[in-house]
Amino acid sequence: MKGFNSFAGGILLAVISFSSFGQSPKELTQRGMELYEKHEFMEAILNLNKAIETDSRFAQAYFVRGNIKFAFEDYHGAMKDYNSAVELNPKLADGFFARGNAKMKLQDYYGAISDYTSAIVLNENYVEAYFNRGKAKQFLQAYEDAINDCSKIIQIKPKNADAYYMRGLLRIEFGDLKQGCLDLSKAGELGDQKAYDAIKEKCNLKASQPEEDK
Numbered sequence: 630m631k632g633f634n635s636f637a638g639g640i641l642l643a644v645i646s647f648s649s650f651g652q653s654p655k656e657l658t659q660r661g662m663e664l665y666e667k668h669e670f671m672e673a674i675l676n677l678n679k680a681i682e683t684d685s686r687f688a689q690a691y692f693v694r695g696n697i698k699f700a701f702e703d704y705h706g707a708m709k710d711y712n713s714a715v716e717l718n719p720k721l722a723d724g725f726f727a728r729g730n731a732k733m734k735l736q737d738y739y740g741a742i743s744d745y746t747s748a749i750v751l752n753e754n755y756v757e758a759y760f761n762r763g764k765a766k767q768f769l770q771a772y773e774d775a776i777n778d779c780s781k782i783i784q785i786k787p788k789n790a791d792a793y794y795m796r797g798l799l800r801i802e803f804g805d806l807k808q809g810c811l812d813l814s815k816a817g818e819l820g821d822q823k824a825y826d827a828i829k830e831k832c833n834l835k836a837s838q839p840e841e842d843k
Contacts, residue, residue, distance in 0.1 A: 654680040654681075654684040654687040654690055655687070655689070657677070657680035658676070658680045661673045662693055664676060665697055670697065677693055681694070686717050687717075688718035691714040692714040692721065692723065695708075695714060695727060695731075699731060704731045704734045708735075711727050711731060722752045722758075723748070725747040725748040725758075726755065726757065726761075728744045729741040729758070730761065732744060741765045742765045742766065745758045745759075745765065754785050756782050756785055756786060759785075760792065762775075762778050772799050776800060779792045783796070790816045790820055790824075791816075791821070793812045793815045793821070794812070794813065794816035794823070796812045797812030797813035797824070798827065798831075801831050806832070809831075
């Protein structure tokens, strides 16, 4: 009971402290972000709630609160906040990307692809959106489309080891063993150590088989 009273007292003090804030929604949101980074989660949420209470149309506050809910695996709660964020600011590419991530966690791959595409329309160089859209397409076994997303990342960032690694695996799954293994080799060259494990598992299998088994 003592622990509960301390916790309740902490909430009361936090709530009381808001009465003297007089801060703008932007300031409250920034404060919420800073508190989240310090792992002061309750205070962070209280600041963001206050920002939304002060201005219910401040999209960034919903977005940041959604990120906190996402971090705590409250994907449905995060989705609601992301919905509000992109409705209030349809040009918030990060909002569409974040909502796509929530949909991915909920295995709504078609919905995730749609959101990642919206983010890419707003920012054609959004590497993370191409990458995650490629992963969603991989789950749907749309290998050729997923390969194209990886190729776009490499076009934007030619030394992106993750894109080469994923494209290598996708090409192998798609039946293009040689090009897939070359991509894995490039990923390893760029510093992705796990690429060599994939090469041993997927690229050297036929070479190591006895002649009669080939």
